[in-house]
C-alpha cells in the first residue's frame with residue numbers, strides 16, 4: 001500500500017498548495033540543476049516537493065557541491081523515492097519478508113534496543129515503534145546507512161554501488177557521516193540523530209489521548225481531532241496514533257524542519273495546556 005503507484009494521481013490533491021512552493025524550491029532546482037533526479041518519478045515528476053529537499057539523495061551531492069560525498073558516503077540510486085518507498089517493479093512485495101519494515105523499502109533496525117517514552121499517564125505505550133515511525137528511525141536512529149534499502153531500483157547499475165555506506169551519526173569513523181559532518185569539514189550532523197533512546201523525545205507510536213475510545217471519556221487536556229485522520233491544520237494521526245509523521249511531513253518542506261504546522265502553534269493543536 002505504501003508502494004507508490006505509477007500514474008495514480010491520488011497524492012496530487014493534498015499537495016496542490018505545497019506544489020506551488022515546491023515548484024519554486026524543489027521543482028526549479030530539480031529541473032535545472034539535476035535533471036536525472038526526476039526521471040524515475042512517476043507521480044508528480046518535477047513537481048514533487050520532496051525533490052531538492054533534505055530527503056532527496058539524488059540531489060544531495062549536487063546541492064552540497066561536494067562530488068566526493070556520494071562517492072564515499074552513499075549510493076545514488078538515481079531515483080529519490082526508493083530510499084523510502086518500494087520501487088514500482090516490486091509493487092506487491094512485502095519488505096518484511098526480507099527483514100524490512102512492513103510496507104517500506106528499509107531494513108528494520110535492531111528494535112530491542114529502543115527505549116520508548118513511558119509515564120504513568122501513558123498506559124498504551126507499545127514496546128516497538130510502528131512501521132511508519134520505524135521508517136524514520138531506520139535513518140535517524142544513527143545505526144544504519146542511509147542507502148540501506150531492501151529493493152534497489154531495476155534501473156540501478158549495481159556495479160556502480162559504492163564501497164562505503166554511511167549512517168547519520170556524529171561518530172568519527174568510516175561508517176558515519178560524522179567523519180565529515182563534525183562542524184569543521186561540514187555542518188555538524190549530531191542534531192539529526194535521534195538515537196535509540198526515545199524516552200527524552202516526544203512520545204510516539206501511542207494512542208492519541210484526545211480520542212474518545214467509546215468509553216465516553218477522553219483526556220480533557222487534549223483537543224479532540226477534527227476528523228479521523230487528524231486535524232484541519234494537517235497534523236495527522238495514523239490509526240489514531242501519534243507517530244513521527246504526525247508532526248513532520250517529509251513531502252512538504254514549506255515549514256522549518258518539515259513541520260506540519262508552524263512551531264508556535266504545533267503543540268497547541270493537541271495540548272490544551
Ligand code: HEC
Pocket residue numbers: 001002004005010011041042043044048050051055056080081082083084085236245249250251
Ligand atoms: C524520506 C522518505 C520518503 C521519500 C524519500 C519519499 N517519500 Fe513518499 N511518503 C513518505 C511518507 C512518510 C509518506 C506518508 C505521508 C503521510 O502519511 O502523509 C509518503 C507518502 C507518499 C504517497 C502517498 C501514499 C499513500 O499511501 O497514500 C505517495 C504517492 C508518495 N509518497 C510518493 C513519493 C514519490 C513519488 C517519491 C519520490 C519523488 C517519494 N514519495 C519519496 C516518505 C517518503
Ligand code: HEC
Pocket residue numbers: 054055083084106132135136137138139140146147168188189192244245248249250256257258
Ligand atoms: C533514507 C534515510 C532517511 C529516512 C528514511 C528519513 N530521513 Fe529524515 N533526514 C535524512 C537526512 C540525510 C537528513 C539531512 C541531515 C542533515 O541535514 O545533515 C534528514 C533530515 C530530516 C529533518 C530535518 C530537516 C531540515 O530541514 O533540517 C527532519 C525533520 C527529518 N529528516 C524527519 C524525518 C522523518 C519524520 C522521517 C520519516 C517519515 C524521516 N526523516 C525519514 C535521512 C532520512
Ligand code: HEC
Pocket residue numbers: 053054060063064065066068069072073074146165166167168176177179180181185186187
Ligand atoms: C567527504 C566528506 C563528506 C561526507 C562523508 C558526507 N558529507 Fe555531507 N557534505 C559535505 C560537505 C563539505 C557539505 C557542504 C557543506 C555543508 O553543507 O555543511 C555537505 C553537505 C551536506 C548536506 C547539505 C546539503 C543540502 O543541500 O541540504 C547534507 C544534508 C549532507 N551533507 C548529508 C550527508 C549525509 C547524510 C552523509 C552520510 C551519509 C554525508 N553528508 C556524508 C561533506 C561530506
Ligand code: HEC
Pocket residue numbers: 133136137140191192193194202203204242243244245246247248257259263266
Ligand atoms: C509532537 C511533534 C513531534 C513528533 C511526534 C516528532 N517530532 Fe521531530 N521535531 C519536532 C519539533 C517541534 C522539532 C524542532 C524542535 C526540536 O528540535 O525539538 C523537531 C525536530 C526534529 C529533527 C531536526 C532536528 C534539527 O534541529 O535539525 C529531526 C531529524 C526530527 N525531529 C525527527 C523526528 C523523528 C525521527 C521522529 C519520530 C521518532 C520525530 N521527529 C517525532 C516535533 C516532533
Ligand code: HEC
Pocket residue numbers: 119121122123202203207208209210235242246247266267268269270271
Ligand atoms: C498530535 C498531537 C500532539 C502534538 C501535536 C503534540 N503532542 Fe505532546 N503529547 C501528545 C500525547 C497524546 C501525549 C501523551 C499523553 C499521555 O497519554 O500521557 C503527549 C505527551 C507530551 C509530553 C509528555 C507529558 C507527560 O505526560 O510527561 C510532553 C512534554 C509533550 N507532549 C510536549 C509537546 C510539545 C512541546 C509539543 C509541540 C512541539 C507537542 N507535545 C505536540 C500529543 C501531541
